[in-house]
Amino acid sequence: MKISLGAETLAAPTPAWLVGSYDAAGAPNIMTIAWGGICCSKPPCLAVSLRAATHTHGAIMARRAFTVSIPSVAQAAATDYAGMVSGKNTDKFAALGLTAVKSELVDAPYVGECPLIVECAVLHVFELGLHTQFVGEIKDVKADAAILDEKGHVDPQKARFFTYIPGARRYVALGADIGQGFSIGKAAVAG
Incomplete structure (x- = not known):
């Protein structure tokens, strides 16, 4: 029997991503988000949802760009910290000893230590209620060579x-x- 938990934001799991932006003074900033994901394949797009009260929200609105640095377990504590303090009051890159790398494609920084980076130019902005959803057209995805398999695909292990x-x-x-996607499902149907 299922137990009702009510109307909650419990679509688990969610990502733990670091969204990068430059603020009005040009300072690099990161913010941890959990509301995000791929939202279109052509053009390739990624969406992140932020509250308007965040420092990052204003930066993305002004620069029309953001990055998503996808951390490994090695950056878990830094990811948590980046969601606990505001970039308005704290230089998170300096506090965490992380490297702010200037994207060559969009007007936003990314975290050099993270193994996977997605660079996005804002394509659409949707006001949803408490959150604003930024749909970014993916301009490039960068991966550390160490996380790729022999075919050049990201190996999550x-x-x-x-x-x-x-x-x-x-x-x-x-x-x-x-198991392999678009393959293990064949065993789900008898015949």
């Missing part, structure tokens, strides 16, 4: 990504590989 579980407020490392 090498990347050691993690996720966030809303409600429980927990970070969880991704686990074992369970």
Whole structure:
């Protein structure tokens, strides 16, 4: 029997991403977000949702660009910290000893230590209620060579990504590989 939990933001798991932007003074900033994901394949787009009260919101509105740095387990504590303090009052890159790398394609920085980077130019802005959704057209994806398999695809076991579980407020490392996409489903239907 299922137990009703009410209308909650519990579509678990969610990403634990670092959104990069430059503020009005040109200072690099990162913000941890959990509300985001791929939202279109042609053109390739990624969406992130932020509250208007955040320092990053104004920066993205002004610069019309953002990056998503996807951290590994090694950056879990830094990712959590980046969601606890405002870039308005804290230089998060300096506080965390992270490297702000200037994107060559969009007007936003990314975290040099993160194994996977997505660079986005704002394509659409949607006011949803408490949050604003920024749809960014993906201009490039950059990956550390160490996280790629022999075919040049991202290997999640090498990347050691993690996720966030809303409600429980927990970070969880991704686990074992369970099978090949567009393949294991064939066994789901007898015949």
